[in-house]
Amino acid sequence: MKKRDPQFNLIPHRFKFIGLALVMLTILFAVGVKANWFEFSLEHKESVKTYILNALILGCLFITLAREKVEDEMTIMQKTKAFAFGFVGAVIMAIIWPLMNLIYTEPLQELTGQGLALIMLFTHIFTYYLQKFTGETA
Amino acid sequence: MKNLLKVERAKLNLTQQQLADKVGVSRQTINSIEAERYVPSTVLSLKISDVFNTTVNAIFTLEADD
Numbered sequence: 001m002k003k004r005d006p007q008f009n010l011i012p013h014r015f016k017f018i019g020l021a022l023v024m025l026t027i028l029f030a031v032g033v034k035a036n037w038f039e040f041s042l043e044h045k046e047s048v049k050t051y052i053l054n055a056l057i058l059g060c061l062f063i064t065l066a067r068e069k070v071e072d073e074m075t076i077m078q079k080t081k082a083f084a085f086g087f088v089g090a091v092i093m094a095i096i097w098p099l100m101n102l103i104y105t106e107p108l109q110e111l112t113g114q115g116l117a118l119i120m121l122f123t124h125i126f127t128y129y130l131q132k133f134t135g136e137t138a
Numbered sequence: 139m140k141n142l143l144k145v146e147r148a149k150l151n152l153t154q155q156q157l158a159d160k161v162g163v164s165r166q167t168i169n170s171i172e173a174e175r176y177v178p179s180t181v182l183s184l185k186i187s188d189v190f191n192t193t194v195n196a197i198f199t200l201e202a203d204d
Contacts, residue, residue, distance in 0.1 A: 068164070069164075070158075070163065070164040072162070072163035072164055072167050073163070073167070073178070073179050073181075073182060074163070074164070074166070074167040074170060074176055075164070075167075132166070135166060135169060135170040135173065135175050135176070136170075136175050136176075137170075137175070137176055
């Protein structure tokens with residue numbers, strides 16, 4: 001009988017470095033846009049912002065979904081918990097965000113789907129690496 | 139759950155990496171088990187006890203609060 005693969009269907013380990021490179025380059029590009037290293041018309045600036053956010057999300061997604069060199073039961077458990085933390089973190093942020101407008105005098109930007117996805121991925125990455133480096137399973 | 143993994147490993151003069159390679163997990167996982175930060179699955183416990191040619195109960199013992 002064919003045994004079921006108990007692991008997640010993750011992408012190869014090299015995607016972690018591809019994702020990291022994508023995130024670094026995107027941040028560098030975003031800094032460049034902010035510092036006016038590149039010339040964009042006002043109408044293109046919104047599209048550039050969208051592309052930057054999408055590239056960041058894609059890079060983080062690669063880091064999140066990449067396999068470890070040695071993928072075992074502890075890393076799978078750590079990843080599962082990190083996914084749960086990411087999900088809960090995004091839900092909490094979605095609840096808190098409108099309340100922030102009550103605290104601050106200047107209204108904050110509306111929390112978009114991209115923003116929420118980024119919060120989810122950042123929470124996942126932070127929680128996973130925290131578990132990995134402390135050797136704990138949250 | 140307490141374990142005698144470090145003692146058993148010392149008896150066979152195995153490093154954490156060597157044990158990890160034998161049971162197919164990472165060195166960090168063996169380290170976490172030894173430090174009692176992670177409780178292994180039944181399958182991994184059986185694999186570990188197999189390496190030391192003993193029973194699971196001889197390596198892993200329950201504590202009062204388990």
